[in-house]
Every structure is written in structure tokens, then in C-alpha cells.
Amino acid sequence: MADPSHRHPENAPGPWFVDDTCSNCDASRQCAPDLFVERDGxxxxxxxPSTEAELLAATRAMLSCPTASIGVEGDKPRTEGLFPFEIxxxxxxxxxxxxxxxxANSFFVVREAGNFLVDSPRFVGPLVKRFESLGGIQDxxxxxxxxxxxxxxxxAHFGARVWIHEDDRRAAPSATSLIQGQAPVLLREGLSALPVPGHTRGSVMFLLEDRYLFTGDSLYWSRTQQRLSAFQRQCWYSWEAQAESLARLVDSVRFEWVLxxxxxxxxxxxxxxxxxxxxxxxxxxxxxxxSGSWQRDVEW
Incomplete structure (x- = not known):
């Protein structure tokens, strides 16, 4: 729970606040960019928030916060049904x-061929129940x-297969399905894994229906510069390899969403x-x- 006695002095006066445990992951600013900004890291x-829409956005920011650093003094907002949020x-x-x-963000996709989760949120009851109501998770x-x-x-809860690249398998030793090499892999009709070594040796993007590109930490949209960018300071394996991985996608991949x-x-x-x-x-x-876009958009 956020502690009002530790609220950052730059918070605007009023019931909503962020305390000093914030890790500056950027999740709140993505959910409510008009309400939350970066100050002093x-x-x-x-x-x-002054409208119903802004109140919902602020509440989604609060629920997204991994460090529980966002709080409200006085009446608490309604939180039921706000996530997963259909974009x-x-x-x-x-x-x-x-x-x-x-x-990090994670995404849930509902498709007739089988629902899937891209990366993982916290394992919490509201999400589990909603995933169950939408048909569960197959992958x-x-x-x-x-x-x-x-x-x-x-x-374990849904009996789902877990996919990860073999070069990052150490992080998911119980994974059931390994992606190998650097060539694209068709996981099912309309869904491909695109190995993109660079951020980590085993980084992968997932492309759905030539429309949705789930990029992990290899590529993102800079809100401040209004263009695609990448995390140079948080490149754990090879910046040169990451550049070449992204270069391969320029003329070979079509997409309309960066997630x-x-x-x-x-x-x-x-x-x-x-x-x-x-x-x-x-x-x-x-x-x-x-590094400039990294500091202003996200720090972790």
C-alpha cells in the first residue's frame, strides 16, 4: 500500500499521490500520460483526475504499478473489471x-485457435477469473x-504450454517448448516467433496476423520523440546484434501495432x-x- 506520509513533494495537491517507493517503470505514465509524469527519477x-475517464485511467495506473506506490486518500475508486483492458x-x-x-507490460490474446499470454503479469485472482471466463490460456x-x-x-493453473528461446531458457526451466536459432518460427497459423538477439541473447518478438508485434524489450514507441526506439543502456547481450536483428525486420515484417x-x-x-x-x-x-529517450520514457 502506498504511504501518504512518504508522498513525493512534486505530487499535485489532492487525494491521488505517488510515494517514494516508485521504481520509475513508466507503467502509470502509459496508462494515464496526462495525469502522471516523471520527476526526479x-x-x-x-x-x-477530474472526469470519469481520467478516474478510470488513474485507477488502471494504480493497478498496474508493480511497487504499489500509487495511493488515494479518502474514498477509494472502483477497481473491478478494469483489467484485462481490451486495446x-x-x-x-x-x-x-x-x-x-x-x-513490464504483458498482453492476453483471445483467438479461436487458442488464447495466449505474452509475458506475465502478477498471478492475481481478478486476472485469473477473467482469463477463465474468456476461455483460459493455451500458450x-x-x-x-x-x-x-x-x-x-x-x-500450472491453465495447463498451458510455455514458449521461450533456448538461449534464455535458464529463466524458465519448466518451459515446455523451445524456439531455436534465428529464423522465424510458425507457432500456429497467423502467429510467428521472430528471434531478435540483442537485448538478451534469446530475445524474441511475436507477430500476430501481420498486425500485432509483441516486442518485449527489443523495441518500443517513444512518446516524447514520436518514433520507434530501443533501450541502449538496458542492452544486456549486444547492441550491434540488436541493430542487425531489427534491420532484418525492416523489409520482411508487416505490423500495425507495437506492443x-x-x-x-x-x-x-x-x-x-x-x-x-x-x-x-x-x-x-x-x-x-x-539514452535521452530512455531517461524520459522509462527507467528500470
């Missing part, structure tokens, strides 16, 4: 971000070692994304520092 309330038909943001994954797709979180608990583990998500045309991805690869190859 953490999120704070820029202004109090496009059949594609849901899970919320309930886990501290085990540094507050759990892990983008890389950092964002495994409670995948094993969801897998990132860390960093912003965005919907745009394939042509806009292709041009932005090509520009990003050029910046990475020429050594342009991307």
Missing part, C-alpha cells in the same frame, strides 16, 4: 505489472528472460512503422546515443 501526479478486438493489456519483471509466449514473472503459475514490454505502445500504418524502424536502425548503426 520517479512518477508523480501532475494533476488530479483492440481480442487483444488485451493485462495490467497488474509484476516487480519480478521490473514492471504462454515469453519474449526474453527478464519478463517471465509468474508464467509458471499461470501455466512493448517496457516503453510505449502505438498503432500506426505499416508504412509509418517501416520508415521509423529503418531510421532507428540507421541511428543504432551510426552510434547515435538513444
Amino acid at each position: 520517479q512518477s508523480v501526479v501532475a494533476r488530479q 483492440d478486438p481480442g487483444v488485451y493489456l493485462c495490467g497488474f505489472n509484476s516487480p519480478k519483471s521490473h514492471g 504462454i509466449l515469453l519474449t526474453h528472460a527478464d519478463d517471465v514473472a509468474d508464467a509458471d503459475r499461470f501455466a 512493448a514490454g517496457h516503453g510505449g505502445r502505438h498503432h500506426a500504418s505499416h508504412e509509418e512503422f517501416r520508415a521509423s524502424l529503418r531510421s532507428l536502425v540507421e541511428r543504432m548503426r551510426t552510434g547515435e546515443s538513444l
Whole structure:
């Protein structure tokens, strides 16, 4: 529970606040960018919610916070049914971000061929019940070692297969299905795994229906710069390999959504994304520092 006696001094006056335990994972700012901003290396309330829509956005931010750093003094908002949150038909943001994954986003997808989870939120009752009502989980797709979180608990509860690249298997020793090599792998009709070594050696993106690209921590949309970007300071394996991995996608992959583990998500045309991805690869190859966008968009 957030502690009002430790509220950050930059919070706007009013009942909503962020205390000093915030890890600056950016989850709250993604849910309610007009209400939460970064100050002194953490999120704070820029202004109090004043409409019903803003109250819902602030509550989603509170539920997403992995460190329980967001609080409300006085009347508590309604929290039932806010997650998973449908962002496009059949594609849901899970919320309930886990501290085990540094507050990464995870996504739930409902499809006739079988529902799947991309990375893992916290294993909490409201999510489990909602997943059950939507048909359960048949597959759990892990983008890389950092964002495994409670995948094993969801897998055990739903009897789901767990996919991860063999080079990151150490993070999910109970995984049932391994992705190997660097070539794209068709997991089922319309769903492919795209190995993208760089952030970690076993990083993978997942492409659904040439529309939704689940990027893990290999690629994200910068809200401040309004373009695709990548985390240079949080590249654990090879920045050069990450640039080459992304370069392979420029002319070989079509997508209209970037759904990132860390960093912003965005919907745009394939042509806009292709041009932005090509520009990003050029910046990475020429050594342009991307640390500025990292500091302003997300820190973990």
C-alpha cells in the first residue's frame, strides 16, 4: 500500500499521490500520460483526475504499478473489471505489472485457435477469473528472460504450454517448448516467433496476423520523440546484434501495432512503422546515443 506520509513533494495537491517507493517503470505514465509524469527519477501526479475517464485511467495506473506506490486518500475508486483492458478486438493489456519483471507490460490474446499470454503479469485472482471466463490460456509466449514473472503459475493453473528461446531458457526451466536459432518460427497459423538477439541473447518478438508485434524489450514507441526506439543502456547481450536483428525486420515484417514490454505502445500504418524502424536502425548503426529517450520514457 502506498504511504501518504512518504508522498513525493512534486505530487499535485489532492487525494491521488505517488510515494517514494516508485521504481520509475513508466507503467502509470502509459496508462494515464496526462495525469502522471516523471520527476526526479520517479512518477508523480501532475494533476488530479477530474472526469470519469481520467478516474478510470488513474485507477488502471494504480493497478498496474508493480511497487504499489500509487495511493488515494479518502474514498477509494472502483477497481473491478478494469483489467484485462481490451486495446483492440481480442487483444488485451493485462495490467497488474509484476516487480519480478521490473514492471513490464504483458498482453492476453483471445483467438479461436487458442488464447495466449505474452509475458506475465502478477498471478492475481481478478486476472485469473477473467482469463477463465474468456476461455483460459493455451500458450504462454515469453519474449526474453527478464519478463517471465509468474508464467509458471499461470501455466500450472491453465495447463498451458510455455514458449521461450533456448538461449534464455535458464529463466524458465519448466518451459515446455523451445524456439531455436534465428529464423522465424510458425507457432500456429497467423502467429510467428521472430528471434531478435540483442537485448538478451534469446530475445524474441511475436507477430500476430501481420498486425500485432509483441516486442518485449527489443523495441518500443517513444512518446516524447514520436518514433520507434530501443533501450541502449538496458542492452544486456549486444547492441550491434540488436541493430542487425531489427534491420532484418525492416523489409520482411508487416505490423500495425507495437506492443512493448517496457516503453510505449502505438498503432500506426505499416508504412509509418517501416520508415521509423529503418531510421532507428540507421541511428543504432551510426552510434547515435538513444539514452535521452530512455531517461524520459522509462527507467528500470
